[in-house]
Amino acid sequence: MQLQQLSIVQFKNYIQQRFEFTERITGICGKNGIGKTNLLDAVYYLGFTKSYFTKTDAANTHHGATGFRIEGVFEKEANTHKVVCILRETGKKEFYYNEQAYDKMAQHIGRFPAVFIAPDDVHIITEGSEERRRFMDALFSQLDSHYLQQLMEYNKVLQQKNSYLKLLAERSVSDYSLLDVYDAQLVKTGSSVYEKRNAYLQQLLPLAGTFYQQIAGVDEGLELAYQTSLHQYPMQQLLQQNRDKDIAAQRTTQGIHRDDIGMSFSGEVFKTTASQGQRKSLLFALKLAEFEMLKITKGFAPLLLLDDVFEKLDASRMHNLLQWVCVQNNGQVLITDTHKERLQQHLAALQKPFQLIEL
Amino acid sequence: MQFSSSLLENAVNEFSKLPGIGKKTALRLVLHLLKQDVGRVQMFSDAVTTLRQQIKYCQRCFNIADANTCSICASPLRKQRMICVVENIRDVIAIEATQQYSGTYHVLGGIISPLDGVGPDQLNIEALVHRLQQEQTEELIFALNPNIQGDTTIYYIQKKTQHLPVKVTTIARGIAFGGELEYADEMTLGRSISNRLPVERLVK
Numbered sequence: 025m026q027l028q029q030l031s032i033v034q035f036k037n038y039i040q041q042r043f044e045f046t047e048r049i050t051g052i053c054g055k056n057g058i059g060k061t062n063l064l065d066a067v068y069y070l071g072f073t074k075s076y077f078t079k080t081d082a083a084n085t086h087h088g089a090t091g092f093r094i095e096g097v098f099e100k101e102a103n104t105h106k107v108v109c110i111l112r113e114t115g116k117k118e119f120y121y122n123e124q125a126y127d128k129m130a131q132h133i134g135r136f137p138a139v140f141i142a143p144d145d146v147h148i149i150t151e152g153s154e155e156r157r158r159f160m161d162a163l164f165s166q167l168d169s170h171y172l173q174q175l176m177e178y179n180k181v182l183q184q185k186n187s188y189l190k191l192l193a194e195r196s197v198s199d200y201s202l203l204d205v206y207d208a209q210l211v212k213t214g215s216s217v218y219e220k221r222n223a224y225l226q227q228l229l230p231l232a233g234t235f236y237q238q239i240a241g242v243d244e245g246l247e248l249a250y251q252t253s254l255h256q257y258p259m260q261q262l263l264q265q266n267r268d269k270d271i272a273a274q275r276t277t278q279g280i281h282r283d284d285i286g287m288s289f290s291g292e293v294f295k296t297t298a299s300q301g302q303r304k305s306l307l308f309a310l311k312l313a314e315f316e317m318l319k320i321t322k323g324f325a326p327l328l329l330l331d332d333v334f335e336k337l338d339a340s341r342m343h344n345l346l347q348w349v350c351v352q353n354n355g356q357v358l359i360t361d362t363h364k365e366r367l368q369q370h371l372a373a374l375q376k377p378f379q380l381i382e383l
Numbered sequence: 384m385q386f387s388s389s390l391l392e393n394a395v396n397e398f399s400k401l402p403g404i405g406k407k408t409a410l411r412l413v414l415h416l417l418k419q420d421v422g423r424v425q426m427f428s429d430a431v432t433t434l435r436q437q438i439k440y441c442q443r444c445f446n447i448a449d450a451n452t453c454s455i456c457a458s459p460l461r462k463q464r465m466i467c468v469v470e471n472i473r474d475v476i477a478i479e480a481t482q483q484y485s486g487t488y489h490v491l492g493g494i495i496s497p498l499d500g501v502g503p504d505q506l507n508i509e510a511l512v513h514r515l516q517q518e519q520t521e522e523l524i525f526a527l528n529p530n531i532q533g534d535t536t537i538y539y540i541q542k543k544t545q546h547l548p549v550k551v552t553t554i555a556r557g558i559a560f561g562g563e564l565e566y567a568d569e570m571t572l573g574r575s576i577s578n579r580l581p582v583e584r585l586v587k
Contacts, residue, residue: 173570180531188497195502202495202503205538209531 025100025136025324026356027067033093034086035069036062047379049350049357051371053364054383060360063383064140064329067358070096070107071138071327073119073129081111098136100324107136134166137326139315141308143335148310149303150295153284160285163314164224167321171220178213181206182281189274200267207263214259214280218252221283224317225250229285231313232306239305239344245290246306252283300336308333308345315353325355334361334370342370350374384410443514445490445507446475455487462486464521468511468540470494470528478526486524489514494527495536503539511540515547525553 031042037059052060061077065084068076075084085092090113098105108120119126126132148155165172185206191197229248236246253262259279263270266278287294287306294306318326328349334342349357351374361367364382371378384406386392391413398409416424440446441453444466448454455461455475465486469475475488491506514520523544527533541551557575558567567575 169569177531181535184495184497184532184535188502191497191500191502195504197502197504201542202535202539205535205542208538209535 025098025327027070027096027136027327028099028104029095029097030063030066030070031093031095032063032066034089035066035092035094036084036086038062038066039086043381045356045358045379047377048354049371049374049376049378050359051367051378051380052358052360052383053362053367053380056362058383060362060383061142061331064331064358064360066094067096067327067329068138068140069094069109070098071133071136073109073117073132076140076142081117082115085111100136105136107132134322137166137318137322138329139311139318139326140329140331141311141333142331143304145311146303146307149287149298149306153282156285157281157283159310159314160221160225160228163228163317164220167224167317168220171217174213174216174220178210178217178280181209181213182276182279185210186275189270189276192271193274203267207260210263210276210279211259214254217280218254218259218283221252221280222250225285228310228313228317231316232309235312235348236306236309238348239308239341240302241340241344244302246294247286247288247290249286250283251286252280253278254280254283301338301341304336305341312348315355319355325353328353328355328357330357330359332360332362334363334366343373346370346374350376350378444488445492445510446488447472460485464519465524466511466514466520466522467524467526469526470533474526486522491536494532495539496532506536508540508543512543515544515549520547520549522550522552525551527553529556 026048027045029042029044031040032038033040037057043063052063054060065076069084074081078084082090091111093111094109096107098107106120106122108118110118110120112118117129119129119132121132121135148159161172161175165175185203188202188206192203229250233246233248237243256262257265262278263276266276270276289297294303298306315326315328330349333345337345349359350371359367359371364380368380371380384395386395394413394416395406395409398404398412399406401409404412416427419427437449439448439451441448441456442451443456444453446453446455448456450457456463462485466489467478467484467486468489468491469478470491470493472490475490478484478488489507489511491508491511493501493506495501495503495506515523523540525537525540527536537553544551555578557571557578558564564572
């Protein structure tokens with residue numbers, strides 16, 4: 025799969041511009057605020073029907089304008105596919121695939137998969153467990169639509185149960201049969217989410233570990249593990265034994281909504297001991313593992329969008345990363361950087377044909 | 384909106400409190416009433432007032448009624464040992480319109496959803512359990528909306544009544560009649576496949 029052309033109108037800081045991607049590897053350079061990230065975001069839009077950064081579509085229009093258009097031509101399996109995204113002045117979003125409009129945006133997601141790596145993504149490593157759950161849920165939902173359904177159902181029941189726990193505290197009811205009902209509903213969906221997370225993470229985490237070692241060049245003793253209380257007790261038992269605690273706390277204290285990816289450096293917590301470069305390396309490792317899993321399920325390599333990757337990584341890590349991303353991997357890669365010379369130097373060292381776009 | 388008469392304004396304000404009625408529609412309705420004879424409008428307002436004052440809720444099934452027992456509960460033609468559990472009176476009317484059901488009803492008055500502040504004790508569940516104990520009910524049919532809160536309510540009532548010798552069923556979920564498979568959502572279609580029907584029951 026390769027993106028060959030991209031034309032954007034009134035999207036973020038672009039009024040109207042057209043890009044041609046002639047090579048598999050594209051370097052994009054330019055000063056701060058020139059629109060490097062926005063260009064990558066436009067590509068991401070074509071794959072996911074939404075921005076990687078902003079929640080509302082209207083926030084992505086050019087300053088002072090209403091509505092935007094992104095048009096891309098992809099080459100996949102020797103055919104060309106045209107994807108058009110239009111945000112109308114009315115705020116209505118239209119998405120066309122080979123001139124055919126979609127009824128639901130969800131139908132498009134997964135056709136042209138992409139993996140975006142931005143500097144801010146490091147919060148996956150540094151912030152609380154919620155960020156890591158979001159990371160894995162976003163990936164697993166792409167691999168298995170049933171997973172998302174189960175997870176959404178679990179969350180809805182959980183919300184109801186938690187507000188019932190609050191209601192119980194206010195009214196001091198001692199009949200817990202509704203809690204039993206909620207628990208049974210949580211067990212059904214929660215166990216299935218747990219099993220899927222377990223199976224997928226058994227693929228994802230070793231991949232991430234290997235990538236980390238490749239980027240670092242040496243074995244730094246990184247350990248990644250799926251952390252969940254469901255490893256010790258099945259969901260049913262877990263909820264049963266936490267019943268009193270949950271009533272006192274007025275929320276469900278344990279379950280798959282508390283899962284995490286444990287990260288440690290020979291026994292020490294990664295978050296606190298790792299340097300910025302090491303954190304960034306782990307972020308890359310996780311994202312590349314995501315990339316690999318998508319590649320395995322889809323049967324072709326997703327687009328890789330690397331934003332500002334050169335910051336905070338030392339020369340050898342950078343070299344290892346680019347070596348994998350551009351040489352060992354056969355998918356399309358878009359890399360941005362502020363320094364033209366640095367980007368050119370790095371890409372030239374790979375001895376692969378590349379294209380440089382200067383904004 | 385500016386009014387030349389405060390009487391008009393009052394009436395418009397009252398009408399616009401009704402669900403689905405905005406200021407403009409309210410004004411249109413009020414002006415329509417103004418064009419009518421005084422007698423007709425009197426009949427209209429009397430109908431509304433007596434409705435509110437004299438309406439009763441059936442003591443057995445909580446359906447709306449003119450007397451202490453509703454016409455369905457009082458009917459000898461109805462299978463009194465069959466109870467269909469519904470969320471509200473609109474659902475009773477919907478099921479009655481099918482002319483396929485000949486049992487009685489039980490109106491819960493809502494659905495368990497603590498997020499909306501509705502716990503089991505705000506609903507007519509106690510009364511239902513009491514009915515099942517007293518009336519030698521043979522079958523309990525749940526006709527609740529097919530969503531998570533609906534399921535929660537079904538499981539909860541089932542839990543409360545499992546010690547009683549009652550057959551508990553729920554309305555079928557699946558592809559709508561006259562619908563097209565292609566356009567059915569995946570969850571519905573998936574459920575229809577896993578809960579498929581023997582063809583002889585389909586023909587009946």
